[in-house]
Amino acid sequence: MSKKFLIASAVLATLAPAAAFAQSGGAAAGAATGAVGGAIVGGPVGAAVGGVTGAIVGGIAxxxxxxxxxxxxxxxxxxxxxxxxxxxxxxxxxxxxxxxxxxxxxxxxxxxxxxxxxxxxxxxxxxxxxxxxxx
Incomplete structure (x- = not known):
């Protein structure tokens, strides 16, 4: 369990600046937000799935x-x-x-x-x- 948490934390730390930079919206922001959320819930696989899902739901590019x-x-x-x-x-x-x-x-x-x-x-x-x- 702690290994998943460490991996999720690493993904979060890597993607957090991208999510903040892409705050204006669009597919990039949706992908970054989805990836961070997916990483917290499901580790690396969750990050990949969350990133794709977030990009689909994004707003105006x-x-x-x-x-x-x-x-x-x-x-x-x-x-x-x-x-x-x-x-x-x-x-x-x-x-x-x-x-x-x-x-x-x-x-x-x-x-x-x-x-x-x-x-x-x-x-x-x-x-x-x-x-x-x-x-």
Whole structure:
């Protein structure tokens, strides 16, 4: 058991800087986060599986974020004023926020976007949780 913990700790230590660096989202962040979570739960094999799963669930790819931000600007989506920090994991209120479909070319299924404090964000519609902040 302690051997698994040591291996998981080593994987975590290796991937933690990558996860922090890739905080902006996308497949890279999803892969890093999934790998870290998988390593903690299942050791090296869990890291590999978690990395792949995290990449699949990722948001808008880093290289597409400027283009998506420009798209949102052209749509003239009104900004919702949020009193708290706009961050991944924040839960938006039930009313007052309007969600929009993400165009197919961004390859993001199951999420919607909105603008909060003049910042585009991806949101998981059923929980209203911010899953990616577009920088």
């Amino acid at each position: 880093d290289q597409q974020q400027p283009e998506f931000r420009q798209y949102v600007t052209t749509q003239k989506v009104p900004s919702y004023t949020y009193r708290e920090e706009v961050r991944v994991g924040a839960v938006l209120p039930e009313s007052g926020v309007t969600y929009h479909e993400v165009p197919a070319e961004y390859k993001v299924k199951g999420y919607r976007y909105t603008v909060v404090n003049n910042t585009p964000v991806l949101v998981e519609p059923s929980s209203r949780k911010v899953v990616q902040v577009i920088r």
